Every structure is written in structure tokens, then in C-alpha cells.
Amino acid sequence: MNIWVIAEQQELALELTGAARTLSGTAGEVITVLTGTEAQAQMAVKSGASKCYYINGEMPLENYAESLAKALKTAKPRLILIGATRRGKDLAAKIAALLGVGCATDGKNIEFTAEGVKIERMVYGGLAVSTLISQEETVIVTVPPKTYEAPAQEERTGEVKAFTGQPSTKVKVVEKRAKPKDAVNIADAAVVVGVGRGFAKQEDLKLAEDLAKVLEGELGCSRPVAEDLHWLPEDRYIGISGQNIKPGLYLSLGISGQVQHISGIRDAKIIFAVDKNENAPIFQNADYYIVGDLYQVVPALEEACKKALNK
Numbered sequence: 001m002n003i004w005v006i007a008e009q010q011e012l013a014l015e016l017t018g019a020a021r022t023l024s025g026t027a028g029e030v031i032t033v034l035t036g037t038e039a040q041a042q043m044a045v046k047s048g049a050s051k052c053y054y055i056n057g058e059m060p061l062e063n064y065a066e067s068l069a070k071a072l073k074t075a076k077p078r079l080i081l082i083g084a085t086r087r088g089k090d091l092a093a094k095i096a097a098l099l100g101v102g103c104a105t106d107g108k109n110i111e112f113t114a115e116g117v118k119i120e121r122m123v124y125g126g127l128a129v130s131t132l133i134s135q136e137e138t139v140i141v142t143v144p145p146k147t148y149e150a151p152a153q154e155e156r157t158g159e160v161k162a163f164t165g166q167p168s169t170k171v172k173v174v175e176k177r178a179k180p181k182d183a184v185n186i187a188d189a190a191v192v193v194g195v196g197r198g199f200a201k202q203e204d205l206k207l208a209e210d211l212a213k214v215l216e217g218e219l220g221c222s223r224p225v226a227e228d229l230h231w232l233p234e235d236r237y238i239g240i241s242g243q244n245i246k247p248g249l250y251l252s253l254g255i256s257g258q259v260q261h262i263s264g265i266r267d268a269k270i271i272f273a274v275d276k277n278e279n280a281p282i283f284q285n286a287d288y289y290i291v292g293d294l295y296q297v298v299p300a301l302e303e304a305c306k307k308a309l310n311k
């Protein structure tokens with residue numbers, strides 16, 4: 001089975017290339033297209049790509065929809081995996097329309113079966129799983145970061161080429177400025193301390209920061225803390241429209257636990273929640289919890305952790 005992978009982020013390109021290699025078996029071709037350098041493309045080959053095209057130009061990925069669709073029309077892969085970043089989702093919709101094929105968003109547990117390509121997707125904000133079988137000749141699936149593990153790099157050879165298709169856009173890039181971004185990616189943190197609207201003031205987040213420091217963890221938050229209150233950067237909010245995290249420990253402080261937040265913490269190994277409302281929905285998803293005022297509980301937790309960890 002031939003599979004194309006298209007991703008704008010290096011790590012995601014490797015995750016999807018590894019998944020595609022497993023799905024296609026040794027005989028199938030895996031063609032990866034990534035935005036990046038030749039060296040990054042070489043890494044995709046070592047992750048299982050038979051060929052890798054790199055796009056190292058000025059234009060964002062979605063502007064290559066037409067030229068990529070042209071290449072895909074000729075190649076006719078059975079499956080096209082596209083990294084579900086904002087740009088990737090835009091690109092997937094455009095390519096699906098140009099090729100006239102179906103597009104399943106946020107897919108996981110993808111399998112080739114006798115009936116077709118089986119794809120699982122979370123629906124209703126993560127409350128249910130829908131299973132689709134695509135019997136089309138080609139199907140597009142967008143896959144969020146961290147759905148698959150990036151494989152170990154192996155000594156492999158494959159073709160690496162600059163993508164020659166041109167971007168189609170009337171927009172001209174006049175200047176590029178890096179968006180101020182947190183150096184930390186909470187999706188990779190082993191311990192995440194999540195803060196919610198249970199904190200009355202921004203200064204009070206210091207309590208959570210201190211606890212996170214003792215636990216050598218990172219601070220995450222609910223969406224309103226980042227988007228409405230602007231107390232933390234947007235790449236720290238967790239949930240269906242934010243980050244999916246997979247820490248060993250997620251410590252939720254003053255977060256009610258609405259389904260949109262829970263969707264991002266489902267893969268945490270241990271969820272520990274603190275909320276003053278004994279009926280807070282977060283408790284239904286927590287392994288351990290304390291009903292109490294976080295202004296009293298968090299300093300006590302910090303002390304207890306310091307003692308337990310000899311800090």
C-alpha cells in the first residue's frame with residue numbers, strides 16, 4: 001500500500017512517517033512531504049520514508065495545495081496522512097476538494113482492513129469514538145501531534161529532493177517575524193500542573209508555579225486562563241482546541257473539568273485534581289482528588305512534596 005505523509009512540523013512528519021511505514025509494510029512506498037531542510041528530509045527517510053520531498057520556501061504549506069494535489073493525482077496513494085496543525089487542516093480540506101476525495105479529521109488507530117481503511121475519531125468533544133471505513137481509492141486523514149510515537153532512526157536510504165511544485169497564492173511575503181513563543185512544549189512534559197479560573201488573580205499563579213518547580217513540571221491551563229484572561233500564553237492551554245498532553249502526572253488546580261478540557265488530558269497516566277466544588281466534573285476523571293480551597297491545599301501539597309522528595 002502506498003501512503004503519502006504531509007506535515008509542516010518536523011516531529012509530526014516523523015511520527016506520521018513511522019505510522020505510515022508500519023501501515024504500508026515493507027513492500028509499500030511511503031512518500032513524505034515536509035516543510036524544512038534537506039537534513040530534516042533525511043531524518044524522514046531514516047524514520048521509514050521511501051522518498052522525502054522538502055519544501056524550504058517562503059510560503060506556508062497550505063499554499064502548495066494545488067501543486068501537491070497535482071502530484072497526488074498522478075501518484076494515487078491509498079492513504080494521505082496530513083499533520084493536523086492549523087495549516088495542515090487547511091491544506092487537507094483544500095486537497096480533499098481538489099481531488100474530490102473524503103477527509104477524516106483527527107484520526108487515530110488507522111488500519112487497512114478487508115473492507116477498507118478503518119479510522120477512529122473522537123466525537124462529541126471526546127465523549128465517544130466514531131469508527132469510519134473508507135472504501136474510496138484514496139482517503140485523507142488528518143492526524144494530531146503525539147497520536148503516534150516517532151520511530152527510532154534507522155540506517156536507511158531513500159530519495160531526498162526539493163519539492164518542485166510552486167505555491168499558488170496572490171500573497172507576497174514582505175517580512176517574516178517569529179511569533180513570541182514559549183520555549184517549553186507542555187505536550188512533552190512529564191508533569192503538568194494545570195491552572196484554571198479557580199485562581200482569583202494572575203499573581204496567585206505563583207502558588208502553582210512553585211508547586212510545579214518542586215515537581216519539576218510545567219504549567220498548563222484551561223482555555224479561559226489563556227484566551228480570555230491572557231495570564232499564560234496560548235500554547236499552554238490544554239484541551240480539544242488547545243494542546244493534547246500525555247504526562248505521567250497531571251495536577252489540575254481550580255479547573256472544573258468540562259469535556260473540552262478533559263479531551264486534552266485523557267492520556268495522562270495519573271490525574272490529581274483539586275477543586276472546592278465536590279461536584280466538579282474533573283473529579284469523575286481524576287485518579288485522586290482533594291475537595292478544598294486551592295489557596296490552602298496547594299501550599300500544603302508543596303510542603304508535602306518537598307518533604308517526600310527531600311527538597
Ligand SMILES: Cc1cc2nc3c(=O)[nH]c(=O)nc-3n(C[C@H](O)[C@H](O)[C@H](O)COP(=O)(O)OP(=O)(O)OC[C@H]3O[C@@H](n4cnc5c(N)ncnc54)[C@H](O)[C@@H]3O)c2cc1C
Pocket residue numbers: 195196197198199221222223224225237238239240241242243253254255256257258259260261264274275276277280292293294295
Ligand atoms: C468549542 C469550545 C472549545 C473549547 N475548548 C477548550 C479547550 O480546549 N480547553 C479548555 O480548557 N476549555 C475549552 N473550552 C471551554 C470549556 O468549556 C470551559 O469553559 C473551560 O474549560 C472552563 O475553564 P475553568 O475550568 O478554568 O473554569 P471554570 O469552569 O469556571 O471552573 C473553575 C473551577 O475552579 C473552582 N474553584 C473556584 N475557586 C476555587 C478555589 N479557591 N479553590 C479550589 N477550586 C476553586 C470552581 O469550583 C470551578 O470548578 C471550550 C469551549 C468551547 C465552547
